[in-house]
Amino acid sequence: MLMNIETVVTLFLIFGFNATAGTDCLNNWTAHGNSCYLFGHQSLPFYTAEHYCRQHNGHLVHINGKEENVFIREHLRYMKGIRWWIGLTDDDVEGTWMWYDTNEEAMYTDWTPGQPTNSGNNEDCVEFDMTAGYDGHWNDAPCDMHLLPICERSSGNIDIVG
Incomplete structure (x- = not known):
């Protein structure tokens, strides 16, 4: 019995044969774009959090732009935690916000209105703050929090085929 091309295509669609691009993210990591994200379950100070990420072959998140920032914000809306470290700090030079993984100055930021404040002259690390009033924007915080x-x-x- 000969099958025409229309029949073959229909069978592939019915039985779910497809080819898509995937990522090689490990279990418990969330894929997005060309990155994998791990949302930790234990609260840590900033530099210990960076060490934790390095133990998992990563680094505290380096947010490159609005699209990545929105992805993270939307993901955090479904998480239990409300305050999260990102890899941004002005620990070396006050007011110059640098990404810890690359030592590059931040070109994109998403500060909560009125932030950063360096309250108490002690806020040198950056959190993604999901609490009311911060609404998923960034806030400077003491690195030892x-x-x-x-x-x-x-x-x-x-490539994933199947």
């Missing part, structure tokens, strides 16, 4: 880490690692693309 215990917050949840958001880790990031790059992801290689793989």
